[in-house]
Amino acid sequence: MSNVQPELELDTNIAIIGSGGQLLNDEAGDEIDDFAEVVRFNRAPTEGFEKYVGSKTTLRIANNHVFENIPHNADESWKDAGQPANFILNQRSQRIMLLNKHTEGWRQKDKHVHESCQKFLGDFNTAESYGGIYAPTVGYAFIVLCLLDNIIPTLFGFGIEEDSNSASHYWEDKGKNTSHQYGGERERLKEWATESLLVIK
Template structure:
């Protein structure tokens, strides 16, 4: 009887051990399966958060009437001949005597700089994210730096510095749009995008990389800057006129650099996030790197109308505005 009891206890212990082992095995399988499924879903969600939201044919009439996908963005030898009305309007912007011969200057340009059809790769599979970084004081203490640097393209404007402001504005720059009077040194990986308000601006660009003899426009300009000659681009005068007519609706003498940059980004990017535009929380207009107040609504630009248009683009979900501290 004692021997039988021992055997029954042994069998019971064996069954209990086997049951526990089986339970632990299947529980571990469920945990692994659950973690794997969660990981997969998490990755899908993470990927989805980075999907560029295309136009999908849902543009309003307001946007469609203004946006012209065929406008030439960048100057090259194939599209450099200007229509008479474009040249006449552009020539009126040039507050310098003795306007140089445009055709001769263009020939020089494309003997020095890349003569390419940039950003012609638009299509349903492209997903290019762009940060347009303005110079508003609302960037201070915004902590946008890391977010700005996460974009494919980071387009900066004029002299806006990154050094000492990295936490708020980032340190990545893929493109900097400037003109002679706002020129700064660039690193070797940054595209110099010239905004030519006059033929002399194009001559200055040539001079920067050759004779270095142009030191004056309507004011003193640098005779040379650090920049990669193979990454030079020139905005097309017809594009400047298009922004003035279609987006600024003729307000002001010509569009501001920031406004031109934003519309340029709409044409080369699939998702446009805008930082450093607009007033500070106390309704002042100044740069994040100095406190000189700007009367944005006066001068050659119609800053008030540009601001209305930019806010409308935000309302239409064509851009996403980051307004800093509120």
């Protein structure tokens, strides 16, 4: 565990919404919207998926792919889901946290992001080393920061029951294989749930 103590300034009644395709298996939208804090990642949309993922967003966690408009896997199919290229510029009303060990995107774009978004830049290296997992997903990294801040989050859409090292987005109809260690992250999340450090829905 790191000596770094993040101060996220979040309500402890928090739902963290992953982007996994299994979100479409349950109509949990109303349950999600009942949380005081609802955290989403990168470009994850709500419009058209409200009954599954809710409509409320109080904090969005982004990586440099989003800040610099770099399409994931050189695939711009996310645009079909209503995600414009200037996505960040259209989110002025949301709190947005950049969580990445490379901060170039933040420095280049912060003139476009409201000052209230610049509350905390996570110690990404702490999250990266916690659990011995290489190149964590931004979702896993943020969960670690919550645990370091003694927050017990409730997780939706993290694909806990999936066995493979792949993941899919609920707004796409295809699977993705990436450099992330999804299998290792899922096992660690299960362990933390067993230890009552977080809740998995």
